[in-house]
Amino acid sequence: MKSKLGNHVIAGEGRPPWYRSDGQNCDCYIVGIAGGSASGKTSVAQRIIKNLNVPWVVLLSMDSFYKDLTAEEVEIAHRNDWDFDSPNSYDYDLLLETVTKLKEGKQVDVPIYDFETHKRVPNKVNTVYGANVIIFEGIFGLYDKKVLEMMDLKVFVDTDVDICLARRIKRDVAERGFDVTGVLKLYQRFVKPSYDNYVYPTKKNADVVIPRGLENLVAIDLLTKHIQRQLQERKMQSRWDMARICPPHELPSNVVVLEETKQIKGLHTIIRDIETSRHDFIFYADRLATLVIERALNELPYEPKEVETPTKKTVHGLGLKAKIAGVSILRAGGTMENGLRRVIRDAVIGKILIQTDPNNGEPQLHYCKLPPTIREANTYIFLMDAVVGTGAAGLMAIRVLLDHAVPEDRIVFLSFLAAPQGLHTISRAFPKVRIVTSYVDPVLNPDTLYLEPGLGNFGDRYFGTEHE
Amino acid sequence: MAYQPPKQVIVLPQTQQLKACTTIIRDNNTQRADFIFYSDRIIRILVEEGLNHLPVVEKTVVTPTGKEFHGIDFQGRICGVSIMRAGESMEQGLRDVCRSVRIGKILIQRDEETALPKLYYAKFPPDIASRFCLLLDPMLATGGSAIKAIETLIDYGVAEERILFLNLISCPEGIAAVVAKFPAMKIVTAEIDAGLDEKLYINPGLGDFGCRYFGTDK
Secondary structure (H helix, E strand, O other): OOOOOOOOOOOOOOEOOOEOOOOOEOOOEEEEEEEOOOOOHHHHHHHHHHHHOOOOEEEEEHHHHEOOOOHHHHHHHHOOOOOOOOHHHEOHHHHHHHHHHHHOOOOEEEEEEEOOOOEEEEEEEEEEOOOOEEEEEOOOOOOOHHHHHHOOEEEEEEOOHHHHHHHHHHHHHHHOOOOHHHHHHHHHHHHHHHHHHHHHHHHHHOOEEEEOHHHOHHHHHHHHHHHHHHHHOOOOOOHHHHHOOOOOOOOOOOEEEOOOOHHHHHHHHHHHOOOOOHHHHHHHHHHHHHHHHHHHHOOOOEEEEEEEOOOOOEEEEEEEOOEEEEEEEEOHHHHHHHHHHHHOOOOEEEEEEEEEOOOOOOEEEEEEEOOHHHHOOOEEEEEEOOEEOOOHHHHHHHHHHHHOOOOHHHEEEEEOEEOHHHHHHHHHHOOOOEEEEOOEOOEEOOOOOOEEOOOOOHHHHHHOOOOO | OOOOOOOOEEEOOOOHHHHHHHHHHHOOOOOHHHHHHHHHHHHHHHHHHHHOOOOEEEEEEEOOOOOEEEEEEEOOOEEEEEEEOHHHHHHHHHHHHOOOOOEEEEEEEEOOOOOOEEEEEEEOOOOHHHOEEEEEOOEEOOOHHHHHHHHHHHHOOOOHHHEEEEEEEEOHHHHHHHHHHOOOOEEEEEEEOOEEOOOOOEEOOOOOHHHHHHOOOO
16 A cells, blocks of 8 residues: 555545446445354455455445344244244345345445344444445355345355354353353254255355365465456546547536626636635635536526515515535535535535545545435535546546435536536536536646646645645 | 616526525515525625626736636726615625725615605715725615715716616616616616505515614514
8 A cells, every 4th residue: 555645645545436437337346255153254254355455345244134033033032942043034135135236336224133132223224335345244145046146256164063163162152151051052953954954055156165264364365366356357447548538519418607707707817817815716716606506506496485575565486496415525625615605504515535546547435424315305416526627536426426326317516617528528427417617628638637727726726735 | 578677777697596585585484594694695696797797808817737818807996885774784795705895885864854865974985986886775666865875976976887786676666767867877686576566665575674684673
């Protein structure tokens, strides 16, 4: 991992694009790991994650998908008479739904199972989003046919059954307060028959069998390298390639450019001027942002509204038939928040941090915090960025919103300045997203990725982080 | 659309979101905080539009990428003049757009004896004659106090064509009265209502703007 001090985030930590240049998701890579109880599945999974050394990996445990038990069944379970090792103990429908969504790159809510009550914890879930690799482990990890079809790599951990039993006794006595007789009773009654009848036969479904589990460093190393190679093959176009796209002359129909009035041109003259002080830059940028937001509001639906004035007259007016949530693409998109709040005082604001990897020009997702209201009916998202160059960051941010179940036609993408390349790239991928910008510059320099004449680095000038 | 305003009048583009804002400030049930917020929003748009009608010169600047941008620069200095008290409610919106703009004040009240508007107080920047004046009054009803205010500005040496009268809600009667007297001046307005009622209030209007903005209504 390379790290660069100064203005850049640590390279290699962000999530590289998980979608193609047309904006559609690539499937995420799913590894299924099965094996007997206490065979070391979790340890193998954790070691693979550690070796991969990328942050966008999710470990999904089959334990999350235990079925809720009825009151009667809970009592049986408390007497240690319930067979948790039966393949019927799991909710395969929910599991399939979850794995399918994750594979498509969508955000999912994974249930949390409470082993005291033997029920899913109500109103609480683990929200999982943004995995390039999912490692799914459980004794029946390779059992269900439909779930198997979702997997890119199927692994069976084949540890000697005596070792598994020894580990299980040690673990249950030390951590779960059982005595040895109790452990053996359960083992003979449920664990062993289930392993022999259901778990062990799934070994034939595996692509790879790992004998000895965690101790088998060579096998784990081979698996890690294989996964890394698969991830490498999914790279999309770099920003430099995107900048070289020769866009059509006409702007796409879903793009709105603010009318070039004198004050729009006057404001642009000030913020583009290299001599403009930061004090002035911020002031005029805020003014321009307000105008962009006002214009974007006109893209939303309104409905007739009748009100009465203090003089008892009736007015047939209009009311906004939408709620608005802002989402800024950090860092520079945050500069539009002042403008947003001037127009919509209490707008909720989500943040997505996307940075360019200086080594390969790829956008990388580093952070994403979105308000829960984004999915509500009638909520429109004002996605804000300062300057749209290649469109790479916008494409990634829109993909994030879609993955969080925001309908495409409820996204309005706002910017101060845009290049034709970026506008075309975004509207080709997402034709229902509306784009509002205050100015379009003719040139996107393919080497510096700056627009020309442009205005330099918007974020640096607004936040004062440019070099003197 | 029956009424066509004279060419001196610039009506803001009648967008849906502008209509939604005026609906809120017209509504008798609107709380004062909302009244102020949405009024300020409209006023900012009014001021931005007003600035569009000031003269400009071409100006080329160099951007941080080393390239030239062929832009414009506003020529001449401006000042605000608010007709007290309601016009002062537009000062915040003006300052949101023109940070440290100088603001003159005029107090005009109805003379109890003659029932005509009478000038009580005027305080302007000393060099007002050389500035473009943005005259602020949220409502243009009969135009009586506006005419008095414009006369005062002209007395102080401001050229008629350098005055821009900004208001939120106007009506054909007020527009006609002001334009007849000062044909060289421009009016920027957000909405034009049907007319005046028997009490000479704008119909439908929004009540007393100053009282609602400053919270002095009952």
